[in-house]
Amino acid sequence: GQQLNQSPQSMFIQEGEDVSMNCTSSSIFNTWLWYKQDPGEGPVLLIALYKAGELTSNGRLTAQFGITRKDSFLNISASIPSDVGIYFCAGDAGGTSYGKLTFGQGTILTVHP
Amino acid sequence: GAVVSQHPSRVICKSGTSVKIECRSLDFQATTMFWYRQFPKQSLMLMATSNEGSKATYEQGVEKDKFLINHASLTLSTLTVTSAHPEDSSFYICSASPLQGLPLHFGNGTRLTVT
Numbered sequence: 001g002q003q004l005n006q007s008p009q010s011m012f013i014q015e016g017e018d019v020s021m022n023c024t025s026s027s028i029f030n031t032w033l034w035y036k037q038d039p040g041e042g043p044v045l046l047i048a049l050y051k052a053g054e055l056t057s058n059g060r061l062t063a064q065f066g067i068t069r070k071d072s073f074l075n076i077s078a079s080i081p082s083d084v085g086i087y088f089c090a091g092d093a094g095g096t097s098y099g100k101l102t103f104g105q106g107t108i109l110t111v112h113p
Numbered sequence: 114g115a116v117v118s119q120h121p122s123r124v125i126c127k128s129g130t131s132v133k134i135e136c137r138s139l140d141f142q143a144t145t146m147f148w149y150r151q152f153p154k155q156s157l158m159l160m161a162t163s164n165e166g167s168k169a170t171y172e173q174g175v176e177k178d179k180f181l182i183n184h185a186s187l188t189l190s191t192l193t194v195t196s197a198h199p200e201d202s203s204f205y206i207c208s209a210s211p212l213q214g215l216p217l218h219f220g221n222g223t224r225l226t227v228t
Contacts, residue, residue, distance in 0.1 A: 031215050042119075042206045042219035043157070050215075088156065092215055099147050099210065099217060100172075103156040 006089050006104025014112050019076040021107040023089035028069035030094030033101065034061075037086045046087075047074070079111050115211045116140055119220035126197055126227055134192045134223045136163075136207030142187035143209035147217065148180075151204040163190040163207075197227040 006023045013019060023032070031050055035043035047058050049065035049072060056063055063074045072089055089104040116139040126132050136146055146163040161171045161182055169182035179201075181193040190209075194201055204224050208217040 033216050035219070040222070040224065042117075042208075042222045045216050045218060048216040090157075098214065099145060099208075100159050100162065101147075101149075101157075101208075101217065103158070105156050 004089060004091060004102055004104040006107055008107060009105065010108040010110070012110045012112065013079055015079060015081060017079055019079055019083070019109060020073060021087060021089075022071060022073040023091075023104045024071045025091055025102075026070075027093075029091030029102075030069070031092040032063070032065050032072040033090040033092070034063050034072070034074045035088045035090060037088060037106075039085075043088060076109075079109075081111050081113055084109055084111050115209075115218040117207060117209050117218050117220040119205075119207055119223050121223060122221060123224045124226070126225070128198055128227055129196055131193055131195045132197055132225060134194070134205055134207075134225075136190045136192070136209070136220055138188045138209050138211070141209075141211030143190075143211070144187060146184065146190040146207055146209040148182065148190075148192050149206045149208065149219075151206060151222075153204075157206065160205075161192075163192075165190075194225065197225070199227045201225065202227045 034046045037043045047063040052069045054065040060077045086106045090101040118137045120135045144165045148160045149157040151157045160175045163182045163184040165184045171177045184190040206222040208219045
């Protein structure tokens with residue numbers, strides 16, 4: 001089955017620093033999604049990417065859908081303490097697999113004030 | 114924005130009993146909902162696809178007789194964990210989309226602990 005490799009597994013940064021994380025896949029996806037999960041809660045959608053090469057921003061967050069459709073990255077600029085959490089990438093292969101997301105392993109982000 | 118609600122948020126049950134988890138789309142209709150499971154410090158794994166008016170489809174390795182899914186209306190899907198065992202303890206999360214496409218929005222999850 002499809003697998004997503006997300007890196008890094010964890011990051012410890014100072015407030016104000018920029019953050020970058022990425023996901024790579026062994027096969028192509030039609031859609032890439034980035035979610036943030038706080039402890040004990042469900043994932044919250046950050047950014048959705050629908051087209052290869054697409055670059056999308058949401059406030060301090062920027063994500064790109066790789067041109068090969070096998071990778072995506074998420075950047076967070078000027079991090080703040082509330083950015084702490086676990087970030088997941090997820091891919092959707094589309095077609096009959098619509099909605100059956102494959103998730104990366106997650107990146108645990110810690111921001112020191 | 115699209116809101117997906119789950120109930121209960123936490124449940125503790127004894128081994129051998131059954132537990133029902135509800136997933137509701139609050140401001141939209143969803144013919145399809147998805148159930149995921151997340152073990153501690155792990156990622157989300159898709160368990161099954163819940164289809165309104167028809168049988169659920171299960172991912173490989175997920176026992177359909179153990180995880181009963183009922184999608185009785187366009188706003189409600191239920192997951193029943195039957196004869197629960199400690200190894201079923203996990204975080205169960207449902208998702209749905211108002212557009213019957215992407216992106217998916219997730220509920221707040223249900224923490225199941227089987228003692």
